Amino acid sequence: MAEPAVTVSALEKRYGDVQALRGVSFTVEPGEIYGLVGPNGAGKTTTLRTLSTLLTVGDGDVTVFGADVEAEPNEVRKRIRYLPEDAGSYDNLSGRQYLEFVADFYDGDPDATVERGVEIADLADRIESKTSEYSKGMTRKLLLASTIMTEPDLAILDEPTSGLDVENARAIRDIIKDFPGANRSVLLSSHNMLEVQYLCDRIGLLNEGEIVAEGPPEEIIERYDAENLEEAFLEAVA
Numbered sequence: 459m460a461e462p463a464v465t466v467s468a469l470e471k472r473y474g475d476v477q478a479l480r481g482v483s484f485t486v487e488p489g490e491i492y493g494l495v496g497p498n499g500a501g502k503t504t505t506l507r508t509l510s511t512l513l514t515v516g517d518g519d520v521t522v523f524g525a526d527v528e529a530e531p532n533e534v535r536k537r538i539r540y541l542p543e544d545a546g547s548y549d550n551l552s553g554r555q556y557l558e559f560v561a562d563f564y565d566g567d568p569d570a571t572v573e574r575g576v577e578i579a580d581l582a583d584r585i586e587s588k589t590s591e592y593s594k595g596m597t598r599k600l601l602l603a604s605t606i607m608t609e610p611d612l613a614i615l616d617e618p619t620s621g622l623d624v625e626n627a628r629a630i631r632d633i634i635k636d637f638p639g640a641n642r643s644v645l646l647s648s649h650n651m652l653e654v655q656y657l658c659d660r661i662g663l664l665n666e667g668e669i670v671a672e673g674p675p676e677e678i679i680e681r682y683d684a685e686n687l688e689e690a691f692l693e694a695v696a
């Protein structure tokens with residue numbers, strides 16, 4: 459079997475007195491969209507930031523394509539791109555200039571990378587406008603495009619559609635759904651149950667630092683004899 463994109467094993471994390479993660483374990487397979495879903499404060503961002511090598515591992519083991527995030531962070535960084543929930547672009551650059559700026563950090567033909575980004579962002583001639591003039595939805599599309607235009611093996615996306623209207627959220631979801639290939643994976647977080655049901659091959663329901671249920675969304679719904687994922691979540695934490 460192919461090496462997992464991600465393995466998280468018994469991950470614990472504490473911030474002072476707050477126990478944010480209490481033994482979280484899951485894997486993400488190549489080609490898979492995996493969603494961590496749960497309420498505010500469940501530990502989603504903490505998990506994603508640990509995988510992205512931005513936080514130390516408290517306890518447990520975390521690997522990305524077989525590389526340990528603490529022992530080999532540079533190996534991990536070569537394979538991933540991380541889009542934080544609160545990411546911004548540079549106000550004085552146009553959308554295209556921002557994509558050019560990002561493309562220069564990565565291998566590959568920068569022109570081809572930028573063209574891919576322009577196509578993914580799908581902002582028509584507004585790609586030439588300064589990003590300070592973008593709406594929230596336009597900015598998010600640009601940032602998502604800049605994240606996946608470099609074709610990382612693993613895209614880690616924190617709340618990719620948070621705060622967006624229905625149309626922009628749908629556009630972002632479609633971009634994400636189109637991204638994985640045989641060897642490319644997506645790990646995303648969301649508190650939107652409908653979103654993960656639409657997007658994800660498998661999900662982990664995270665609550666108070668623990669995964670309370672895991673599997674394909676339909677299987678979880680069936681397991682709890684629920685109408686939808688929201689109801690299944692409430693059953694799982696009851």
Ligand SMILES: Nc1ncnc2c1ncn2[C@@H]1O[C@H](COP(=O)(O)OP(=O)(O)OP(=O)(O)O)[C@@H](O)[C@H]1O
Pocket residue numbers: 473474476477478496497498499500501502503504505649
């Ligand atoms: N830098 C920090 N210092 C102290 N506590 C923190 C810090 N970052 C997160 N926490 C705490 O850790 C827990 C998990 O937070 P985290 O941000 O990982 O949750 P989340 O599921 O991403 O939430 P949200 O959906 O609101 O973004 C929360 O109790 C939070 O208050």
